[in-house]
Amino acid sequence: MDIIFFLNEAVLEGQHYTWSSVLLILIIVGCLLSGIIHWWQSANALCTSIFITQVALLIVFYIVNVKEQASLLMSGTLLIWVLYLLIESHKMAYIDDLTQINSRRALNEKLLALPKNYIVVMADIDHFKKFNDTYGHDMGDSVLYRVAQELAKVEQGGKVFRYGGEEFTILFFNKQWSDIEDSLEHLRESVQNMKVSVFDVKKGTQKNVQVTVSMGACESQSSTDSEQIFKFADDALYKAKRNGRNRIELKK
Numbered sequence: 001m002d003i004i005f006f007l008n009e010a011v012l013e014g015q016h017y018t019w020s021s022v023l024l025i026l027i028i029v030g031c032l033l034s035g036i037i038h039w040w041q042s043a044n045a046l047c048t049s050i051f052i053t054q055v056a057l058l059i060v061f062y063i064v065n066v067k068e069q070a071s072l073l074m075s076g077t078l079l080i081w082v083l084y085l086l087i088e089s090h091k092m093a094y095i096d097d098l099t100q101i102n103s104r105r106a107l108n109e110k111l112l113a114l115p116k117n118y119i120v121v122m123a124d125i126d127h128f129k130k131f132n133d134t135y136g137h138d139m140g141d142s143v144l145y146r147v148a149q150e151l152a153k154v155e156q157g158g159k160v161f162r163y164g165g166e167e168f169t170i171l172f173f174n175k176q177w178s179d180i181e182d183s184l185e186h187l188r189e190s191v192q193n194m195k196v197s198v199f200d201v202k203k204g205t206q207k208n209v210q211v212t213v214s215m216g217a218c219e220s221q222s223s224t225d226s227e228q229i230f231k232f233a234d235d236a237l238y239k240a241k242r243n244g245r246n247r248i249e250l251k252k
């Protein structure tokens with residue numbers, strides 16, 4: 001039995017999916033093709049063309065009367081499509097489409113099983129309305145993606161979710177404020193240091209602009225009610241905004 005791998009990697013610049021791969025595995029028994037397994041990172045035109053190729057092969061097998069091969073290929077294809085639909089529906093529910101980080105639904109599920117000690121951090125991009133108004137909604141989307149990806153690098157076991165709009169939630173389990181304070185500062189700085197290049201309409205050239213986030217945090221000791229903890233973290237976030245933005249406040 002021979003197994004042949006084809007790896008096709010394409011970079012989709014300017015899109016939220018930074019890369020897309022397709023792996024084709026042709027399983028050849030003797031000199032007969034007995035199955036095709038394919039895997040992809042994100043559904044796109046390439047996947048469609050692979051599916052069409054499979055269907056075409058299926059038809060060819062029937063025409064040349066290699067029924068055994070055709071039925072094997074058909075079962076393989078059906079199995080792959082069922083798996084694909086399962087993976088995609090899971091992704092649609094739990095991964096935010098724009099930012100590719102955990103969705104609000106994923107956050108809601110995490111909140112159903114909170115440990116005794118946890119910390120909620122709410123993070124919000126500063127002056128984002130002005131950014132959208134100045135550089136356009138598409139550029140705003142791209143900044144949202146980049147900020148989310150930067151926040152997702154959080155250390156100390158933090159988990160990042162898109163809460164909604166330009167707001168994110170970071171959850172830390174079984175940590176004290178003193179354990180995570182430095183990591184959050186580091187995260188805030190890394191967003192501030194991101195190189196964001198925008199088009200200056202007046203000058204007709206590219207220029208770099210700074211994007212910052214404000215954060216508000218609350219430890220679980222402040223209340224037995226998780227909704228209240230979120231409210232306190234939100235209050236701390238608005239304190240950070242009032243105190244000049246690009247800073248972190250902890251609910252005392």
Ligand SMILES: Nc1nc2c(ncn2[C@@H]2O[C@H](COP(=O)(O)OP(=O)(O)OP(=O)(O)O)[C@@H](O)[C@H]2O)c(=O)[nH]1
Binds near residue numbers: 127130136141
């Ligand atoms: N591009 C883009 N913009 C979004 C998205 N979701 C929310 N926004 C925008 O985010 C902006 C939020 O604006 P505000 O709530 O006024 O806050 P802000 O301008 O960031 O000001 P501060 O929070 O006070 O610093 C609004 O203009 C929304 O349209 C999105 O998915 N994409």
